[in-house]
Amino acid sequence: xxxxxxxxxxxxxxxxxxxxxxxxxxxxxxxxxxAAGPGGFEAVAATVPGQVGRGATxxxxxxxxxxxLATSLRQAITAGRPLxxxxxxxxxxxxxxxxxxxxxxxxxxx
Amino acid sequence: MTPTLxxxxxxxxxxxxxxxxRVTVAGIFDTVSVSPGTDYTAGAVVFFVVRGVHGRVxxxxxxxxxxxDRILVERPVYVEADSPLETIDFTVRVNTIPVPHPGxxxxxxxxxxxxxxxARIEAVYNPTGEA
Numbered sequence: 001x002x003x004x005x006x007x008x009x010x011x012x013x014x015x016x017x018x019x020x021x022x023x024x025x026x027x028x029x030x031x032x033x034x035a036a037g038p039g040g041f042e043a044v045a046a047t048v049p050g051q052v053g054r055g056a057t058x059x060x061x062x063x064x065x066x067x068x069l070a071t072s073l074r075q076a077i078t079a080g081r082p083l084x085x086x087x088x089x090x091x092x093x094x095x096x097x098x099x100x101x102x103x104x105x106x107x108x109x110x
Numbered sequence: 111m112t113p114t115l116x117x118x119x120x121x122x123x124x125x126x127x128x129x130x131x132r133v134t135v136a137g138i139f140d141t142v143s144v145s146p147g148t149d150y151t152a153g154a155v156v157f158f159v160v161r162g163v164h165g166r167v168x169x170x171x172x173x174x175x176x177x178x179d180r181i182l183v184e185r186p187v188y189v190e191a192d193s194p195l196e197t198i199d200f201t202v203r204v205n206t207i208p209v210p211h212p213g214x215x216x217x218x219x220x221x222x223x224x225x226x227x228x229a230r231i232e233a234v235y236n237p238t239g240e241a
Contacts, residue, residue: 010190
């Protein structure tokens, strides 16, 4: 028995005061299923029914989906109701899961 | 190249031992209990380990309300490695964790539009009303 242990991992720390942004509202993240097809890419929101973006590239499809979600969020906020939400859809074969962040307004730095 | 996340944890503290380089993560937890209407202010660290990093890479660390998908807290995190085979331990201190209501929340780590991993936490109200 005996011996010593050590780690060769790189180690980094970030303090509490640098870089955190606290949001008071208006910033949302959604998961999307993205697939390539003959006409380009399609991004489908995984938990919000009927929200789809299409584009020539994956990034373009996600940008369109971001705009679609932003419009739906603004309408829901104006109407005083939550955005319809379902349990996450199973990830369809041949698709990749991506994250879409929608920024409406109302952020504050801490 | 997309970084690969190994663990991501919420804990009381993490530190590296001088000399050996070993990292100690203490007080791992997945539930916070607060008085109604207050946030968790005892402080914590988000600890994660990534590989597959070549050069300087920007990641985004976010705290999400899983009830309505709102991002409550976020920050960029920059990791750097000379080789994608290198393993990087990273700890980020956070003083206040918002608890707008009891429920499920998650610390999520992204690279561009890709979710690398998440640490889910539950927030409950302390029935005694004490923080």
